């Protein structure tokens with residue numbers, strides 16, 4: 001039974017050697033990004049508050065869409081759920097096998113061959129060596145990389161690396177699937193094949209969290225959504241209600257920019 005619970009989760013990034021002079025220990029508000037504050041101890045450190053006080057509970061059957069402006073914190077939240085980032089404070093409880101279909105090159109080694117990377121990424125995703133061995137031929141076939149699988153992956157194009165990572169990541173249906181919109185580089189025929197696999201896959205997954213700027217995709221895929229702004233959740237509820245708030249905000253922002261001199 002898959003389950004996600006976040007309580008008062010915050011993530012911040014200290015940015016060293018950034019000029020602090022203009023911050024003067026006050027909050028800087030911009031249209032995009034997290035919130036920047038000056039570090040109170042050191043004059044040479046700025047801190048980007050990427051997530052602030054996030055509370056979230058997801059259960060079996062939930063399909064959550066994350067929407068919001070650039071830098072609102074969507075990817076950071078996905079990375080916290082995927083165990084890639086530890087929060088600075090708060091509690092993260094994720095139960096169930098989790099597959100992140102973003103940061104797709106994580107767990108791959110440029111000097112190792114395609115076959116070796118199938119094993120490495122499989123282990124990174126929590127598969128046992130036996131499970132990997134059982135699947136390796138299917139994974140290799142899905143990539144269509146043929147003899148390239150015997151070469152180090154530094155010799156691959158971005159699209160070839162994506163084929164390999166996608167094939168391993170989708171070789172077992174997880175309990176929790178974390179998705180960033182789009183699945184990266186890839187030629188049209190592979191993208192068609194990848195979409196078909198993803199579609200079958202998503203029907204069987206217990207919980208999905210999707211970050212996207214494509215509201216129609218969120219409408220089609222998600223039953224719940226959260227709207228993020230500067231690292232905070234500002235709306236949470238049924239997808240349509242949240243998207244209406246978001247779309248109204250975007251229209252207002254467009255009107256304001258038209259009126260600006």
Ligand SMILES: Nc1ncnc2c1ncn2[C@@H]1O[C@H](COP(=O)(O)OP(=O)(O)OP(=O)(O)O)[C@@H](O)[C@H]1O
Pocket residue numbers: 013015032033034035048049050068069070071072073074075076077
């Ligand atoms: N490694 C990092 N170091 C410093 N700041 C970071 C780092 N990663 C993210 N941030 C900051 O955290 C904030 C949230 O970024 P995040 O990537 O989560 O946004 P997002 O909502 O996914 O944006 P987009 O829609 O543009 O992908 C941004 O202000 C970004 O500058």
